[in-house]
Each structure stands twice: as C-alpha cells, then as structure tokens.
Amino acid sequence: MTSLLTAEIAEQPDVLARMLDAQLPRLAEWRTALRAGEIDGLLLVARGSSDNAARYAQYLWSLRTGLPVALATPSLHTVYGGKLNLRGKAVVALSQSGASPDVVAVLAAAREQGVPALAITNAPGSPLAEVATDVLDLAVGEERSVAATKTYTASVLAVALLGVALGDPAEEPGYVADLRGVPAAVAAAVELTTGVDQAAEVLTGPRRGVVVGRGLNLGTAHEAALKLTELTGSLMAPYSPADLMHGPVAALGPEVPVLTFAPDEPASASVLDLALEADRRGSPVLVVGPEHVVGGVRGTRVLLPAASATAAWLTPLTSVVPAQLLAQRVAEARGVDVDHPGGLTKVTRTT
Incomplete structure (x- = not known):
C-alpha cells in the first residue's frame, strides 16, 4: 500500500x-x-x-x-x-x-x-x-x-x-x-532525482549526523535535519559551514555522516569546502545538488536532474525534495511507519 x-x-x-x-x-x-x-x-x-x-x-x-x-x-x-x-x-x-x-x-x-x-x-x-x-x-x-x-x-x-x-x-x-517554472522543476526533482537509495544505505546505520547548508538554503539544511530526525529516529544536527567550523567540527569522524546541500546558488561554494573538510576528517560525506555543481565532490552524490533547475533564489523549493525522499527511504529501511513515526502527532501546540 x-x-x-x-x-x-x-x-x-x-x-x-x-x-x-x-x-x-x-x-x-x-x-x-x-x-x-x-x-x-x-x-x-x-x-x-x-x-x-x-x-x-x-x-x-x-x-x-x-x-x-x-x-x-x-x-x-x-x-x-x-x-x-x-x-x-x-x-x-x-x-x-x-x-x-x-x-x-x-x-x-x-x-x-x-x-x-x-x-x-x-x-x-x-x-x-x-x-x-x-x-x-x-x-x-x-x-x-x-x-x-x-x-x-x-x-x-x-x-x-x-x-x-x-x-x-x-x-x-x-x-x-x-x-x-517552479511546479515543473519540483516535479522533475520528485521523479528524476538519483542516488537516493545509495545515500540511504549510508545513513541507515548511524544514529547521529550533521546536515549542512548556507544562505538561502540554510533553511533546507534545517528542514532536512528535522525530516531525518522525526522520521528515522537519528539525531541530525543542522549547521551552516561557519557554525560547524566554530567548534562542532571536532565531532566529525567515521561514525558521523555529513549531509550537505549545494544547489546552484552562490552560498554553495563554502558548503563544498566544508564537504572536503568532512572527508578529510573521515566522515562519510553525502552531497545533494546538480551534477555540474557537485560532480567533483568525493562521497555519495544525490543528483538533482537538469530539468529541476530554477533561478538561484528559488533553489530551496527543489533542493528539499531529495531530503524528503532520503528521510523516507532511511525510515523504511529501519521499519518505521513513515506516516506515524516516533509517537508524534500532526499538530504540536507550544506555549
């Protein structure tokens, strides 16, 4: 079903x-x-x-x-x-x-x-x-x-x-x-994004990790971390590259995967630099973006299709789709009911 x-x-x-x-x-x-x-x-x-x-x-x-x-x-x-x-x-x-x-x-x-x-x-x-x-x-x-x-x-x-x-x-x-052009771009991201299954294999074992994005896509990193945490039970911490380098980078290593978001927009350059540093420290690196931006990065690539291209200011609408797909795959691999994960309810009332 x-x-x-x-x-x-x-x-x-x-x-x-x-x-x-x-x-x-x-x-x-x-x-x-x-x-x-x-x-x-x-x-x-x-x-x-x-x-x-x-x-x-x-x-x-x-x-x-x-x-x-x-x-x-x-x-x-x-x-x-x-x-x-x-x-x-x-x-x-x-x-x-x-x-x-x-x-x-x-x-x-x-x-x-x-x-x-x-x-x-x-x-x-x-x-x-x-x-x-x-x-x-x-x-x-x-x-x-x-x-x-x-x-x-x-x-x-x-x-x-x-x-x-x-x-x-x-x-x-x-x-x-x-x-x-947004609806067609998002449709392409939903239907044609590649590398999700391979990335899910990397994330299915560890129970903690880091998610990195910057600028217009800092919110994308936070949303990806939230989706992975609530759906899979892993504790995923979102950071900008600068905030990660100011201390938390010390936690990186073979047991801490680093999921990075690098769509075709100016802030992605420093995200890719951070991916290199994470790789140097031995963390499994996953990078989400179009091939012409992330193709040279070592690690597991989740590639947005060419048909999902948007103006730079609209990239948060497409770059979050792989995060949704990835969180779902990891949750399913762990046997989670993706519609009712972790005893959560749809509406949270905070004061």
Missing part, C-alpha cells in the same frame, strides 16, 4: 501550481497588506517546518528589500510577559495548522499595535487566522502524514511570492517568470 507520505510528496507540483494560479494575481494586494516601502523591518514567527521556511524568508526578504528581517522569540510574550515595540514593522506568522498558542500570541500582539500582522497558514479558520490582519491561505488540502512535505514547500513558495511583493515592482515580471 502506498504511504500517505509518498502520495503527499508526489502531490507537491500540483499544489504549487494551484498556489501560483491563486496568488500571482494578488501580488499588488500583498504589497499593500505588508505596507511595502513604508516599513523599516520585518519580524517572522513560526515553529517546526514553518520555522525552516521562515529562515529562507530571512535571507530572501532582506535581499529583496535591504531591510532587517528577524525571527521572533515567542517566549518573550508567553513566558516572560514582555511587550515588544513593533512600530514600523510588519509581522508574518507561518503555521500550517494555525494552532500553536505561542505563534498566535506574537501575531495578536502585532495586531494590537496596529502593524501588519499576516498569517501564512493551511487553516484559514484557525486561531492564528482569527488574529491576523490578512491571511495567505496555502490551500494545500489536508496533509495527513505527520511529516510536513507539501505544506512545507507551499510555505516556501508563499515566502517567495511575498518576496516579490516586497521588492521593486519594476522587477516583478522577471521574478514572476522564474516562479512559473
């Missing part, structure tokens, strides 16, 4: 195509909702996979606007009773369920201060949506497998769309053209 996870991974191209059809005509509306050109910074609040999409927003939105983009600290609101001055900011909350009380609390505080409070969610009737000034409905449909796949890529696409809305309107046509 086909697992729910398998089906939901395969649904992603259609989900993204529907989302583009619904949201591209609304770019001007989102520009107004976020007060683009009037604000002096943005604040993001999220948990879990949504937090990994928010890491992408930190890089992309700063690149598009030149403004500081920060991740919120919800416990300031829910544990310490702090009152942040959000004047001049736009606050964006990402949550597929819209049910986490701490995420809701931050967005409610933003609305109370009269600043834009946008919710990106798959649940337009959720508590998060109720406190938002505007709601970007992912409209993914029910995601039944515990591990987020289609809601994650939909959230990343929502971030990309808002990145276009936040930037210079004169540049919009080129970015829109890039976006229109």
